[in-house]
Amino acid sequence: MISRSPDLFKFRGVVSPRNLRSFHHRHPPPPPAPTMSDLRPPEHQVAGHRASANKLGPLVDGSGLFYKPLQAGDRGEQERAFYEAFSAHAAVPPRIRDAFFPRFHGTRLLPTEARPGEPHPHLVLDDLLAGLQAPSVADIKIGAITWPPSSPEPYVAKCLAKDRGTTSVLLGFRVSGVRVVAPGGAVWRPERPELKALGTAGVRRVLRRYVSSVSGEVADCALAAAVYGGEGGVLSQLRELKAWFEEQTLFHFYSASILLGYDADAVSATGAGGGVRVKLVDFAHVAEGDGVIDHNFLGGLCSLIKFISDIVSEAPETPPLAP
Amino acid sequence: MISRSPDLFKFRGVVSPRNLRSFHHRHPPPPPAPTMSDLRPPEHQVAGHRASANKLGPLVDGSGLFYKPLQAGDRGEQERAFYEAFSAHAAVPPRIRDAFFPRFHGTRLLPTEARPGEPHPHLVLDDLLAGLQAPSVADIKIGAITWPPSSPEPYVAKCLAKDRGTTSVLLGFRVSGVRVVAPGGAVWRPERPELKALGTAGVRRVLRRYVSSVSGEVADCALAAAVYGGEGGVLSQLRELKAWFEEQTLFHFYSASILLGYDADAVSATGAGGGVRVKLVDFAHVAEGDGVIDHNFLGGLCSLIKFISDIVSEAPETPPLAP
Structure with a gap:
C-alpha cells in the first residue's frame, strides 16, 4: 500500500485528478519567468503536438528548462498531480527519480503564440535533451x-x-x-x-x-x-x-x-x-x-x-x- | 523468429488452427484404452466444466493420466495443435517442458457419459495432481x-x-x-x-x-x-x-x-x-x-x-x- 503522510499531496490517480493546491513551497523557486521571445518549440521534439500559432505545444528556453502546457480537461491536472506526488513521495528511490524522470520545477503561467493575451499554465520540467549537440x-x-x-x-x-x-x-x-x-x-x-x-x-x-x-x-x-x-x-x-x-x-x-x-x-x-x-x-x-x-x-x-x-x-x- | 524444420508439425497459432494430421508416431504409444468404467471426473478439479451426464469434461483413469475432451469449434484443434508443436519443438528447453507442462500422450477417442455411443476425441495428458493425497x-x-x-x-x-x-x-x-x-x-x-x-x-x-x-x-x-x-x-x-x-x-x-x-x-x-x-x-x-x-x-x-x-x-x- 502507498503510505501517505497527511501533510503530503494526496495523489488520487485517475479517479479524482483535481487538486489545485500550489506546491511552489516544496520546489526550488524556478528561475526568472521567461518572456515569449525566449521560448521556442524544441527543435528535437518527436511526438505530441508542436507549438504553433494555432496549437499549444511544449516550449524550451534554451537554458535547460522544458515547458509543457497543461493539457485540456482532466489530463493536465492529472499530470501535474502525478509530478507533485512523485516528486515528494518518500518511497521513490532518489536514484530512480534522478536517473529516469525529468525534474519537476512546479507550474508557471506563460504567454503563448496560440493564445495571445491569455497566459496558459505549463509544467516546468528539465529539458531532457539539453546539452546534446545532435x-x-x-x-x-x-x-x-x-x-x-x-x-x-x-x-x-x-x-x-x-x-x-x-x-x-x-x-x-x-x-x-x-x-x-x-x-x-x-x-x-x-x-x-x-x-x-x-x-x-x-x-x-x-x-x-x-x-x-x-x-x-x-x-x-x-x-x-x-x-x-x-x-x-x-x-x-x-x-x-x-x-x-x-x-x-x-x-x-x-x-x-x-x-x-x-x-x-x-x-x-x-x-x-x-x-x-x-x-x-x-x-x-x-x-x-x-x-x-x-x-x-x-x-x-x-x-x-x-x-x-x-x-x-x-x-x-x-x-x-x-x- | 521460430525456426521450423519442414518435417515438424507447423504450429499456426490462432490464425489457422486446423491440422488434423495424426502424431501418434511421434508420441510413445499410450497405455491400453480405458473403458468408461475406469474413467471418472477428477475429484480435485477447480476450474472448467465438470464431466456429467449433460456435459463433457475432463476425466482421470486413476493411473496417472488426465483426459481432456477436445473443445468445440477451433479451440479443441487449436489446443491439440499447440501440444503437438510444443512437444516436438527443438527450441523448448527439456527442463522447462518437463517441469512446467503436462506431458502430452496424443489424442484418443473415448466413450463419455454425456454422449453415449458417440466417442469423443480427448487430449491424453499427465494427471498433474497424481500422487497427492490431499x-x-x-x-x-x-x-x-x-x-x-x-x-x-x-x-x-x-x-x-x-x-x-x-x-x-x-x-x-x-x-x-x-x-x-x-x-x-x-x-x-x-x-x-x-x-x-x-x-x-x-x-x-x-x-x-x-x-x-x-x-x-x-x-x-x-x-x-x-x-x-x-x-x-x-x-x-x-x-x-x-x-x-x-x-x-x-x-x-x-x-x-x-x-x-x-x-x-x-x-x-x-x-x-x-x-x-x-x-x-x-x-x-x-x-x-x-x-x-x-x-x-x-x-x-x-x-x-x-x-x-x-x-x-x-x-x-x-x-x-x-x-
Whole structure:
C-alpha cells in the first residue's frame, strides 16, 4: 500500500485528478519567468503536438528548462498531480527519480503564440535533451494497454482501437516518434502515419536504424554497442528500470513513454559514450498502484529490452572501419 | 523468429488452427484404452466444466493420466495443435517442458457419459495432481489480456468485459479456481461467482488462505514458508518460469492458467516439502510468438510473484506451535 503522510499531496490517480493546491513551497523557486521571445518549440521534439500559432505545444528556453502546457480537461491536472506526488513521495528511490524522470520545477503561467493575451499554465520540467549537440531521439509508448482500468467506456474503445491498430497489443510497446542524426548531419524523422503503420519487422528496423551511422535505408547498427550496450548504455539503464518495476507498487504508468536520447556527434566521434539518456515522460494517465506492480508497463519494458538486446547481440562490437 | 524444420508439425497459432494430421508416431504409444468404467471426473478439479451426464469434461483413469475432451469449434484443434508443436519443438528447453507442462500422450477417442455411443476425441495428458493425497489446488489465469490479438471483434469484447470485470486487467491475473484442504481434511472451495467478484484484497486473502493451516476464515499462512518459499517452492519455480518468459519468443499463452498444487497432508505433517507443483494448463488460445516475448503473460507472472513474495515476507518462518 502507498503510505501517505497527511501533510503530503494526496495523489488520487485517475479517479479524482483535481487538486489545485500550489506546491511552489516544496520546489526550488524556478528561475526568472521567461518572456515569449525566449521560448521556442524544441527543435528535437518527436511526438505530441508542436507549438504553433494555432496549437499549444511544449516550449524550451534554451537554458535547460522544458515547458509543457497543461493539457485540456482532466489530463493536465492529472499530470501535474502525478509530478507533485512523485516528486515528494518518500518511497521513490532518489536514484530512480534522478536517473529516469525529468525534474519537476512546479507550474508557471506563460504567454503563448496560440493564445495571445491569455497566459496558459505549463509544467516546468528539465529539458531532457539539453546539452546534446545532435540529439538522436526515440519516443516509445510502453504497455499493451494504454487506458487506466477506471476509464469510461468510450475512452477504452478509442485507446483499444489504437493499441490494436499499432504494435502496442502485439509487442507491448509502440514507437511514437523517432529522429536519427547521421554523421553528416542528415536527419531521418519518419512521419506519424509511417510510424503508426509499423509492424513487428518495421519496429525492429527502426530500432536498428536508431543506432546506425549511415543515412540511407541500410542499418549497419554501428552505434549499437556504444548506445544500446555497455555500461550506462540503454540496455543497462532499462534493466535498472525493470528491477524497480518488479517491486514498485506506487504508480501504474498507463500511456507513458520511454524517451531515448543520445548525442549523435559525440558517439560518432568517440565510438562510445554520447550521453545516453533513458527517461520516462507523459504522465497524464498515471493511476495509483495500490499495492500492485505495474505489470502492463513491466511486460512492455521487458519486450523492449528483448528487442534491444537482440540488436546488441547481432551488432558489431566496434564501429566498422571507414571505407 | 521460430525456426521450423519442414518435417515438424507447423504450429499456426490462432490464425489457422486446423491440422488434423495424426502424431501418434511421434508420441510413445499410450497405455491400453480405458473403458468408461475406469474413467471418472477428477475429484480435485477447480476450474472448467465438470464431466456429467449433460456435459463433457475432463476425466482421470486413476493411473496417472488426465483426459481432456477436445473443445468445440477451433479451440479443441487449436489446443491439440499447440501440444503437438510444443512437444516436438527443438527450441523448448527439456527442463522447462518437463517441469512446467503436462506431458502430452496424443489424442484418443473415448466413450463419455454425456454422449453415449458417440466417442469423443480427448487430449491424453499427465494427471498433474497424481500422487497427492490431499491436493490443495489453485488455478490462476495469467495475463491482463486473455484474447489473442488476431481475435474477431465480438470475442475481444466478450473477453475484455470479463478481464475488466475480474482482476485480470488490474492485477494481470485472476483466480479461476481454488481448493484448500485443512489439516482435519475439511475442504474450502469457493464457488465461481465468489471468485469472479474478488478484488485486489480478496485475491490477496485467497492466496494467503491457500497456504494456511486453519479451516476458518483466519489465514495464518503457516504453510507459506514450506509451499511458497524455499527451494522447490512455488516462488522459486515461478522465478525459473519467469526467466524463460523473459527470453522465449515461440508462443504467446493467452488465457492459459498456472495450476498450483501441493499435498496438504504431506506438508502439514512435515512442515516442508509437500510435492509443490507449478504447471501451465489450458492452451486453446495460444498464438505464435513470432520473435516477440509474451509480455502479457510475463507481466501477469511478475505480478503474481510479487503477491506471493509479499506473503512469504510477512509469514512466519516455521509453522506456529500447535496450541
